[in-house]
Amino acid sequence: DAKTTQPPSMDCAEGRAANLPCNHSTISGNEYVYWYRQIHSQGPQYIIHGLKNNETNEMASLIITEDRKSSTLILPHATLRDTAVYYCIVRPWGYGGSQGNLIFGKGTKLSVKP
Amino acid sequence: GAGVSQSPSNKVTEKGKDVELRCDPISGHTALYWYRQSLGQGLEFLIYFQGNSAPDKSGLPSDRFSAERTGGSVSTLTIQRTQQEDSAVYLCASSLDSMRTEAFFGQGTRLTVV
Numbered sequence: 430d431a432k433t434t435q436p437p438s439m440d441c442a443e444g445r446a447a448n449l450p451c452n453h454s455t456i457s458g459n460e461y462v463y464w465y466r467q468i469h470s471q472g473p474q475y476i477i478h479g480l481k482n483n484e485t486n487e488m489a490s491l492i493i494t495e496d497r498k499s500s501t502l503i504l505p506h507a508t509l510r511d512t513a514v515y516y517c518i519v520r521p522w523g524y525g526g527s528q529g530n531l532i533f534g535k536g537t538k539l540s541v542k543p
Numbered sequence: 544g545a546g547v548s549q550s551p552s553n554k555v556t557e558k559g560k561d562v563e564l565r566c567d568p569i570s571g572h573t574a575l576y577w578y579r580q581s582l583g584q585g586l587e588f589l590i591y592f593q594g595n596s597a598p599d600k601s602g603l604p605s606d607r608f609s610a611e612r613t614g615g616s617v618s619t620l621t622i623q624r625t626q627q628e629d630s631a632v633y634l635c636a637s638s639l640d641s642m643r644t645e646a647f648f649g650q651g652t653r654l655t656v657v
Binding site for chain 2: 478
């Protein structure tokens, strides 16, 4: 089962920042936080990941709370093409068994509106 | 190839027949994942391979489902005695390892059981 909780849907105005929250209160020390998104009819696309420090790349920023129990994905200037389902995943790193597995939850459906 | 390749892209089969779905991961990627996605639903984890470790089969829904990964590269997902509820898009992903690298997804195989 997914170890994360996300709101089922959110709206955002085009050009504004989209802030997508995720709760992962049972996260373990060896688990990373990953974000993926799935645009309609396409395979999921990697966005960003982090362990405990905030991360930024060309797509988004990831803010992880100090206790690591929650995080926020920030799309700084949302466009209509950012409309998608966004998945927050905690991924244990390592080898063997379920280490490194990616278990998707239900995600947040983000609708960017003009 | 440059990305994860899945074949066929579409498959229509009669109830009760066996089907094989193929996934060619990105060259050099040691981790390989299978998921299925029913219409309007999230990604359901099926099976995860990591190098020479025993695969994590915990997501396989029944003993009609099995998967192999030969030579650490190509993977085949087999569904025996297909049922109508098996109709879904089957997605494959691969990542360089199971540690902190992103997973890349194929475009999926759309399976329709009639």
